[in-house]
Amino acid sequence: MKVIEITGGHGPAEALTLGERPDPTPGPGQVRIRVAAAGINRPDLLQRQGLYPPPPGAPDILGLEVAGTVDALGSGVDRWAVGDRVCALLGGGGYAEMAAVDARHVLPIPDDMDFVQAAALPETVFTVFANVFEAGALKADETLLIHGATSGIGVTAIQMAKAAGARVIATSRGADKARAARDLGADLSLDATVDDLAAAIADFGGADVVLDMVGADYAALNQGALNPGGRWVVIAALTGALAQVDLMRLMLKRIVLTGSTLRARPADEKARLARAVERTAWPWIVSGRVRPPVEAVFPLAQAAQAHQRLEAGGHVGKIVLTT
Structure with missing residues (x-):
């Protein structure tokens, strides 16, 4: 062969x-x-x-x-x-x-x-299911925040979360990608090159689950974005694997931080x-x-x-x- x-x-x-x-x-x-x-x-x-x-x-x-x-x-x-x-x-x-x-x-x-x-x-559906729905325990009427929303994983996560009855906040780089994420069903689609992500996410009501493929650069953003009882699921670290985590903020918000490979x-x-x-x-x-x-x-x-x-x-x- x-x-x-x-x-x-x-x-x-x-x-x-x-x-x-x-x-x-x-x-x-x-x-x-x-x-x-x-x-x-x-x-x-x-x-x-x-x-x-x-x-x-x-x-x-x-x-x-x-x-x-x-x-x-x-x-x-x-x-x-x-x-x-x-x-x-x-x-x-x-x-x-x-x-x-x-x-x-x-x-x-x-x-x-x-x-x-x-x-x-297969790779994307299995990954999203294992991380968003099992580890992240996303439920209907909750909000999923997806970084890298136009990647193979990201576009699948948008569609699966919407099929499950959840809301989706998508972040990506550039107006064209932000438009594409919106067209795929994201309720709020943000351009990370121009938008104030923290303010826009807070105005939307925060997130209950974060699917994070960015890593270190978004660690502070994720801790601020998550609602009490939120779940932060890391599946890639494109900007670095060593991140600063505010443990007191995790405790006060009861945030669960987890990650996995498939x-x-x-x-x-x-x-x-x-x-x-x-x-x-x-x-x-x-x-x-x-x-x-x-x-x-x-x-x-x-x-x-x-x-x-x-x-x-x-x-x-x-x-x-x-x-």
Whole structure:
């Protein structure tokens, strides 16, 4: 099969080259997917740079989510059949024509959805569900504050929060991105380059949950923005991981500060999460209420250009590779 390899093990986007590997054989409890499309995510950039190695047992090939057709079954798999249209969460291996994956981490593609749109779902939907709805315990009529609201995670979080009956405050950089977040459903969309974020958020009534991908630079803002009993969930630290936290403010407001990663979770935990996502969030996707936009599509051989597009930071939504 054709795959994308990293020349030298790590490097700039130009290090991504097209190569060949043996077709994977599904092991017990696995399915093999003939990949039609694979989503690109920021952890892929970090792995390419040598900063985020795959967890033990995961392929060294990039790619955390795919969509395609089941074409082989390992022993013990009874839910899926050859020919099923599916998408899946991977520990790695998505930038390839085939991928073997734990059958419990696979979800069905809605009938009216194509493979490109489906490939944009698993990593982002699982991440948002685990962090906003489980760790953050967002409820209907509460307010979610999303930083980096036009990223793949951000656009998915806007739509999922609105589907759950919550209000959304979105922050992003630039008027075009602020407009895009508003068009996706944000009740208040702020341009971080010109707006007074703290004042605007306070005027709106504050936030009950913060989904934070910015990190250190917004630590003080988040502590001020959260209402009593608020939950501050960190999933990335683009401006730095060392932040100043006012512990007295956390105590007085009863703020819960938490964070997580998804890729390194045990297979059983990902399987539990997949079932929770299918039960709660997948009906929103089937109904069309959650359909995160795809910014750009590149053929597999142009993975380097796709990474450059993501690194440039001007995108709204997901970037996807097709085979």
